[in-house]
Amino acid sequence: MRLSSLLDAESFRRHRLATACAAGIVALALVEAGNALLAPLRAPTDQDWRAAAAEVRAGFRPGDLLVAAPAWADPLLRLNLGDLIPLAVAGRLDAARFGRIWEISQRGARAPETEGVRVAQSSRHGALVLRRYERPAAGVSFDFVAEWSRAAVSRVASGGQVSGCLRLADRFECPDLPSQSVKAELLEIDTSPHLALATQPAGHTTTVIEYDHVPLGRELVVGAGLHNVWLRKAGKGTVSLRVLVQGRELGRIEAGSLTGWTLRRFDTSALTGQSQSVRFEITVDDPNSRTLGFAAEARS
Amino acid sequence: MATLGQTLRRWWGRPWIVPLALALATSGWLLAVEGRQGLARDEAQYFRAGERYWGWFEEIGAAVRAGKPGRAFSRAVVDSYWGDNHEHPPLMKTLYGLSWRLFHRCDCVGPKQGLHPIAIHGKHRTLPLFSRESTAFRFPAILLAGLGVALVYGFARRLVGPWAAAGAAVLSVAQPHYFFHAQISCFDAPIAVMALLVGWAYWKSLRSPRWGILCGVFYGLALATKHNAWLIPCFLLLHYLWMRRGDFLRLRPPRVPLAFVSMATLGPLVLFALWPWLWHAPVPRVREWMQRHAQHEHYNFEYLGRNWNLPPPPSQTGRWLLRATFPFVSTGFTVPVTTLALAAAGAVVLARRRRKDAPTDEPAGIIPELPEPGARASWLRPGADVDLAPGMFLAVQILGPIGTLALPSTPIFGGVKHFLAAMPFLAMLAGVGLGWVTRQATLLVRPSRLRHALPAALAGLLCLPAVAETQRSHPDGVGHYNLLAGGFAGGATLGMNRQFWGYSVLPLLPWMKAHRPPSNRVYWHDVLHDAVMMYVRDGRLPLGIGDTGVGESVVAQSDLGLVILEKHFAVYEYLHWEAFQTTQPAQVYAHEGVPFVVVYQRKAPPPRQEPLPP
Numbered sequence: 001m002r003l004s005s006l007l008d009a010e011s012f013r014r015h016r017l018a019t020a021c022a023a024g025i026v027a028l029a030l031v032e033a034g035n036a037l038l039a040p041l042r043a044p045t046d047q048d049w050r051a052a053a054a055e056v057r058a059g060f061r062p063g064d065l066l067v068a069a070p071a072w073a074d075p076l077l078r079l080n081l082g083d084l085i086p087l088a089v090a091g092r093l094d095a096a097r098f099g100r101i102w103e104i105s106q107r108g109a110r111a112p113e114t115e116g117v118r119v120a121q122s123s124r125h126g127a128l129v130l131r132r133y134e135r136p137a138a139g140v141s142f143d144f145v146a147e148w149s150r151a152a153v154s155r156v157a158s159g160g161q162v163s164g165c166l167r168l169a170d171r172f173e174c175p176d177l178p179s180q181s182v183k184a185e186l187l188e189i190d191t192s193p194h195l196a197l198a199t200q201p202a203g204h205t206t207t208v209i210e211y212d213h214v215p216l217g218r219e220l221v222v223g224a225g226l227h228n229v230w231l232r233k234a235g236k237g238t239v240s241l242r243v244l245v246q247g248r249e250l251g252r253i254e255a256g257s258l259t260g261w262t263l264r265r266f267d268t269s270a271l272t273g274q275s276q277s278v279r280f281e282i283t284v285d286d287p288n289s290r291t292l293g294f295a296a297e298a299r300s
Numbered sequence: 301m302a303t304l305g306q307t308l309r310r311w312w313g314r315p316w317i318v319p320l321a322l323a324l325a326t327s328g329w330l331l332a333v334e335g336r337q338g339l340a341r342d343e344a345q346y347f348r349a350g351e352r353y354w355g356w357f358e359e360i361g362a363a364v365r366a367g368k369p370g371r372a373f374s375r376a377v378v379d380s381y382w383g384d385n386h387e388h389p390p391l392m393k394t395l396y397g398l399s400w401r402l403f404h405r406c407d408c409v410g411p412k413q414g415l416h417p418i419a420i421h422g423k424h425r426t427l428p429l430f431s432r433e434s435t436a437f438r439f440p441a442i443l444l445a446g447l448g449v450a451l452v453y454g455f456a457r458r459l460v461g462p463w464a465a466a467g468a469a470v471l472s473v474a475q476p477h478y479f480f481h482a483q484i485s486c487f488d489a490p491i492a493v494m495a496l497l498v499g500w501a502y503w504k505s506l507r508s509p510r511w512g513i514l515c516g517v518f519y520g521l522a523l524a525t526k527h528n529a530w531l532i533p534c535f536l537l538l539h540y541l542w543m544r545r546g547d548f549l550r551l552r553p554p555r556v557p558l559a560f561v562s563m564a565t566l567g568p569l570v571l572f573a574l575w576p577w578l579w580h581a582p583v584p585r586v587r588e589w590m591q592r593h594a595q596h597e598h599y600n601f602e603y604l605g606r607n608w609n610l611p612p613p614p615s616q617t618g619r620w621l622l623r624a625t626f627p628f629v630s631t632g633f634t635v636p637v638t639t640l641a642l643a644a645a646g647a648v649v650l651a652r653r654r655r656k657d658a659p660t661d662e663p664a665g666i667i668p669e670l671p672e673p674g675a676r677a678s679w680l681r682p683g684a685d686v687d688l689a690p691g692m693f694l695a696v697q698i699l700g701p702i703g704t705l706a707l708p709s710t711p712i713f714g715g716v717k718h719f720l721a722a723m724p725f726l727a728m729l730a731g732v733g734l735g736w737v738t739r740q741a742t743l744l745v746r747p748s749r750l751r752h753a754l755p756a757a758l759a760g761l762l763c764l765p766a767v768a769e770t771q772r773s774h775p776d777g778v779g780h781y782n783l784l785a786g787g788f789a790g791g792a793t794l795g796m797n798r799q800f801w802g803y804s805v806l807p808l809l810p811w812m813k814a815h816r817p818p819s820n821r822v823y824w825h826d827v828l829h830d831a832v833m834m835y836v837r838d839g840r841l842p843l844g845i846g847d848t849g850v851g852e853s854v855v856a857q858s859d860l861g862l863v864i865l866e867k868h869f870a871v872y873e874y875l876h877w878e879a880f881q882t883t884q885p886a887q888v889y890a891h892e893g894v895p896f897v898v899v900y901q902r903k904a905p906p907p908r909q910e911p912l913p914p
Contacts, residue, residue, distance in 0.1 A: 006745065008743065008744055011744050012744055015740060015743060018740050021645065021740075022645075022741060025638065025641045025645065025733070025737055025762070026758070026761065026762070028638050029638040029762050029765050030761075031783070032636065032637050032638050032765035032768075032769070033764045033765040033768050035783055036765060036768035036769045036771075039772075039892070040772060040892050043789070044893050070789075070792065072792040072793070072895065075885060075890075076888055076890060076893070078883050078884050078885060079898075081884075082882060082883045085883045085884070086883070087877055087883060090883045091874075106789075106893065107793075127893075186877060186878050188870050188871035188874050191607055191867050191870040191871075192870065193877070229607065229609070229870070229871055230871075233598070233609045257610060258610065
């Protein structure tokens with residue numbers, strides 16, 4: 001049968017644009033229907049995850065970092081390899097201290113932790129791609145969260161009166177702070193996990209957390225933000241974290257309900273190799289529903 | 301004597317047969333799959349309220365039998381039943397309770413007797429259509445969804461041919477998000493159907509006073525369904541003013557039509573009659589109802605990778621604008637793309653429509669409702685002398701609910717459910733587009749047999765992607781995103797909301813049951829106690845299953861806990877990490893590789909934490 005006996009060429013000429021649009025919609029329908037049927041088959045299977053996990057386990061070394069790309073696949077990564085992801089790694093300040101990073105990726109995604117890092121190994125497991133990245137890790141000369149017990153915590157009233165906080169086995173207890181404690185714990189900041197020093201700042205006073213004899217390197221990296229989605233929603237105040245080394249201010253981080261997790265790098269290269277006191281001063285304009293979490297590392 | 305073919309053709313020609321078939325097919329589809337969809341948080345509260353409301357009718361029976369019928373109408377008794385969940389009007393909850401009472405399979409006097417929110421005095425005599433009590437509760441919503449599809453067909457049929465109208469009807473329910481809501485006993489799909497019913501009555505009232513009166517009755521039913529009904533007259537008013545814009549040019553403002561008078565008078569009366577909670581204090585309680593929703597708190601909602609729960613400050617213009625895009629972007633990413641393309645074509649067709657054309661001259665295949673010759677407009681027939689402006693009608697019905705959510709003064713809600721009322725009208729617009737595609741194809745094709753087959757073939761083909769996407773999305777329709785967004789995975793990558801209401805635990809219940817800890821301390825996160833109890837009543841969880849309750853403090857008290865993966869719920873996952881000293885879930889429920897729920901199990905002794913590298 002000839003096409004001309006099926007289609008009216010004159011009508012096609014007169015309605016060329018309309019016919020093209022209508023044909024486009026029909027083609028779209030075919031593509032969309034086909035995609036609806038085929039797309040579920042492109043998802044990684046349990047078998048894919050198990051195979052990728054087995055390869056990771058075979059090459060894993062303590063101190064390696066495991067990440068999923070895209071990040072929403074992280075629960076499946078942890079289902080298969082969560083025993084290799086301790087709380088401290090999951091709640092890391094950032095990825096700089098990790099020299100080897102395993103990334104399990106799907107759909108062409110790339111984890112931000114691996115940006116600019118060299119691929120040392122790559123393999124495919126069904127719909128998953130496993131890559132190992134390697135780079136020189138940042139050396140951490142002092143971890144302020146891990147070394148929380150070496151700090152001295154006090155509270156300075158607006159009149160200048162200083163009252164010290166008591167160090168207990170797992171926290172500092174400050175009788176006049178709202179939560180009565182400064183503690184290293186896993187916090188939810190900007191809907192991500194952060195192992196940090198948590199404190200509820202009090203109004204009209206400064207909470208001071210001071211470390212003596214901190215071995216400094218090239219930089220001091222500080223991350224801070226407000227804990228707990230419900231508290232961020234309920235409160236309005238801005239918490240200020242002032243960072244001082246040997247009495248000199250390096251900078252501040254302002255943490256409000258919408259600021260998320262703020263990471264700042266302060267240059268301490270002039271002090272490399274020296275042991276100095278590092279002091280964090282925390283103030284707030286409205287203490288209602290504010291819990292600050294901050295973490296810091298001195299890095300070489 | 302008529303042949304079988306003639307008989308079938310005669311039946312097929314009856315105006316109610318196609319809508320009835322569509323309604324039955326829709327309700328059948330929903331009934332066939334609803335059992336795979338878990339119980340939504342709000343739904344569980346409506347189960348409870350519906351059963352309580354039924355309890356009041358039992359109270360009337362008891363009072364009549366005691367010879368004191370007035371007792372059941374005292375304020376104390378009315379409030380004891382109707383005070384439950386009084387922030388929402390009662391129509392659907394009453395129907396849910398009634399349906400449960402009529403159609404559940406009763407094992408109410410056994411060990412499950414104490415799980416009901418009302419006293420159970422004996423085994424219920426019922427018509428046991430459904431094995432699960434939750435299905436009996438859901439049945440009215442499912443029937444109403446069927447009615448909605450029939451209404452779309454009837455309404456669309458006034459604009460386009462039968463196959464295009466049938467296509468519009470299918471497209472109205474074949475939307476993953478709409479389909480999700482159509483099978484549960486909540487109010488979002490029902491209010492969408494009610495808005496359609498009121499719109500239909502208003503449309504017909506433009507030339508028929510009988511429908512003007514019915515419009516008020518239907519509006520009362522809509523008011524008794526959900527507070528979204530408050531906005532319906534605003535959208536209709538916009539259409540009415542546009543339709544009668546000629547009056548303004550003649551400096552003669554249009555009369556207030558019967559439909560609006562009816563909505564203003566009969567609407568509140570019907571609401572009052574259906575809502576016993578209002579009877580003893582109508583004014584303060586209506587005020588309380590309105591204030592509850594006018595001063596609604598902001599929800600948490602993930603949109604484009606950000607958790608929104610606070611209005612952006614005026615200084616952050618970009619963020620303010622970003623928030624305003626939410627309902628439009630969500631529509632663009634959730635409605636099947638072919639449906640959107642058809643709706644776009646339909647919008648162009650209606651915008652270019654030549655109003656004075658006779659039906660046979662209409663180039664786009666639209667059936668015009670021309671003014672009646674010599675007719676004069678009156679408040680009883682306010683559309684008698686003018687074109688009814690179907691394009692503007694559909695525009696306000698679609699853009700009204702969507703645009704309301706974009707206003708900065710509107711609290712942050714999130715979820716397509718909040719503007720679901722736009723979707724049946726969007727499907728009607730797609731039906732117009734489908735009619736246009738059919739007409740273009742018909743113009744092109746020569747063989748008459750092929751020409752006759754085209755409308756049905758194209759309707760089937762152009763509905764196929766929507767049906768396939770809807771089937772693919774089930775039971776996680778609220779986490780589904782369309783071809784433009786890249787499906788479930790694409791939506792997750794874009795940072796679009798994945799779920800709400802804690803419905804998604806259903807696939808994990810067998811595992812939870814098998815791994816119930818000896819302590820029976822189970823944390824159910826966003827699965828409300830009412831939902832847990834209904835899972836028990838449905839036989840999906842064992843009697844006596846533990847529930848440590850809600851809140852952050854109880855996570856540490858549990859030995860088995862689940863977390864619904866919504867962005868703002870991250871804190872609950874980290875609480876499990878701390879309490880159970882592991883980041884490793886024991887189970888994950890995922891759809892197409894996208895996680896929805898994680899379960900954590902306390903192990904003894906807790907694993908030793910490795911130190912960080914130096």
